[in-house]
Amino acid sequence: MTIISHRPFSQALDRLRAAGLRPTRQRLALAKLLFDGLDRHVSAEQLHGEALASNIRVSLATVYNTLHQFTGAGMLREIVVDAGRSYFDTNTSDHHHFFYEKSGRLEDIPGHLVAVSRVPQAPEGTLIRRVDVIVRVDG
Amino acid sequence: MTIISHRPFSQALDRLRAAGLRPTRQRLALAKLLFDGLDRHVSAEQLHGEALASNIRVSLATVYNTLHQFTGAGMLREIVVDAGRSYFDTNTSDHHHFFYEKSGRLEDIPGHLVAVSRVPQAPEGTLIRRVDVIVRVDG
DNA sequence: GTGATTGCAAATCTTTTGCACTAAA
DNA sequence: TTTAGTGCAAAAGATTTGCAATCAC
Numbered sequence: 001m002t003i004i005s006h007r008p009f010s011q012a013l014d015r016l017r018a019a020g021l022r023p024t025r026q027r028l029a030l031a032k033l034l035f036d037g038l039d040r041h042v043s044a045e046q047l048h049g050e051a052l053a054s055n056i057r058v059s060l061a062t063v064y065n066t067l068h069q070f071t072g073a074g075m076l077r078e079i080v081v082d083a084g085r086s087y088f089d090t091n092t093s094d095h096h097h098f099f100y101e102k103s104g105r106l107e108d109i110p111g112h113l114v115a116v117s118r119v120p121q122a123p124e125g126t127l128i129r130r131v132d133v134i135v136r137v138d139g
Numbered sequence: 140m141t142i143i144s145h146r147p148f149s150q151a152l153d154r155l156r157a158a159g160l161r162p163t164r165q166r167l168a169l170a171k172l173l174f175d176g177l178d179r180h181v182s183a184e185q186l187h188g189e190a191l192a193s194n195i196r197v198s199l200a201t202v203y204n205t206l207h208q209f210t211g212a213g214m215l216r217e218i219v220v221d222a223g224r225s226y227f228d229t230n231t232s233d234h235h236h237f238f239y240e241k242s243g244r245l246e247d248i249p250g251h252l253v254a255v256s257r258v259p260q261a262p263e264g265t266l267i268r269r270v271d272v273i274v275r276v277d278g
Numbered sequence: 279g280t281g282a283t284t285g286c287a288a289a290t291c292t293t294t295t296g297c298a299c300t301a302a303a
Numbered sequence: 304t305t306t307a308g309t310g311c312a313a314a315a316g317a318t319t320t321g322c323a324a325t326c327a328c
Contacts, residue, residue, distance in 0.1 A: 022327065024283060044318080059285045064318065078222070084292070084317060086222040098262065113259040116272060120252040123237060126278035133255060133272050139265035161302065163308060183293080198310045203293065223292060223317065 011035065019073035029056040030066050034076070039091040041079065041106040047088075079106065081134055096133035103139065150174065158212035168195040169205050173215070178230040180218065180245040186227075218245065220273055235272035242278065 012031035016023040033050050034042070042050075048063045067088050070076040076088045081099045087106055094111035114133050122128045151170035155162040172189055173181070181189075187202045206227050209215040215227045220238045226245055233250040253272050261267045 022282065024327070026284070045316095057285095061286075061319080062284055065284085080219055080222050083217075083219050083225040084223050086317085098259075100265070101268065107262070109259050113257065114255065115257040116253065117256050118252065118254045119274065120237075120248050122274075122276050123246070123278060126239070126276035129240065129275045129277050131272065131274050133270065135258065135261075135270050136268045137261050137265040138268050139262060161307065163302070165309070184291095196310095199292095200294080200311075201309055204308085225292085 015075060019070070019075060021069055021073065026056070026058045026062050027066055027069075029054070030058065030063065031070075031075075034070070034088075034090050039089070039108065041087045041089050043085060043087055079132075081106065081136075096135070098135050098137055100139040101136055105139075109133075109135065154214060158209070158214060160208060160212065165195070165197045165201050166205055166208075168193070169197065169202065170209075170214075173209070173227075173229050178228070178247065180226045180228050182224060182226055218271075220245065220275075235274070237274050237276055239278040240275055244278075248272075248274065 012028050012035060013023055015031055015035065016027055021027060029051060030047065033047060033054065033056075034040070044060065044063050044067055047067070048058065048060045051058045051063065067076060067078075071078050071088065074092060076090060077092045079087045079089050079097065081087070081097070082104060085104075089106075089108075091108055096109040096111070096114045098107040098109055099105075100107070114135075116131055116133060119128070119131060151167050151174060152162055154170055154174065155166055160166060168190060169186065172186060172193065172195075173179070183199065183202050183206055186206070187197065187199045190197045190202065206215060206217075210217050210227065213231060215229060216231045218226045218228050218236065220226070220236070221243060224243075228245075228247075230247055235248045235250070235253045237246040237248055238244075239246070253274075255270055255272060258267070258270060
């Protein structure tokens with residue numbers, strides 16, 4: 001058994017409680033991988049790999065379920081830049097992204113470095129949920 | 140046989156010639172479906188369906204190939220908004236998009252209605268290829 | 279106990295690929 | 304001819320689903 005931090009469970013536990021998600025072993029473990037540390041962008045496959053590498057028994061299906069539940073609860077933000085692969089961003093604050101087309105890597109752009117002035121009106125009967133700016137670079 | 144326009148082939152033919160793509164029956168037919176008319180957003184599956192409905196014998200694989208060739212030639216622009224599905228936009232001029240999350244529909248926002256001021260610098264050693272703005276609405 | 283959650287494998291869906299066949303030049 | 308382009312069916316990914324087994328409460 002590995003001690004990961006002084007409060008191995010509480011941060012993840014609190015987040016799950018706040019989201020109304022039952023704190024199962026799998027959800028706790030995934031929450032720790034996702035939120036103990038710096039902000040990051042992960043795919044389901046990646047996170048599943050990390051879980052296995054940390055000796056956490058989770059199925060890929062559960063990783064998908066969990067990522068979507070976390071996203072629904074506002075703990076993650078889903079980013080689509082690439083046909084056929086979703087990334088999940090642990091940074092849910094207002095910001096945008098660089099996308100490196102060659103490597104497929106994503107990088108945050110702090111919100112204050114991009115200004116979208118003159119956002120058009122939402123079409124009648126709709127609400128704007130989010131404005132995504134993706135700066136595609138050839139790195 | 141249906142007469143589609145006064146110059147049924149020439150517009151599509153010219154575009155293919157200009158792109159250096161051999162004007163095969165399939166490419167001509169797909170180009171006509173795509174470019175004879177208003178700007179539009181199509182998925183491969185959709186375009187394939189339209190082709191079949193117009194009695195054009197094309198395989199889905201060829202539709203994919205053709206969409207990518209047209210994109211490579213600058214005749215189309217690929218848009219990714221939705222995990223696991225690509226749209227191709229016949230409007231290649233500077234503009235952005237509304238994405239209706241419920242219906243999955245895309246709609247152009249004319250370039251002059253969105254202004255991205257203060258685009259951040261491209262990371263060292265990279266070039267900005269494009270800046271995509273996607274306004275997600277809940278329609 | 280009881281209902282939510284999980285694992286597994288199969289199913290689904292989109293897109294790509296390999297290769298023999300066909301057609302454009 | 305000669306080479307690019309096409310069709311088909313199979314493969315490859317990514318994601319979802321169905322259902323019995325398991326776990327949190």
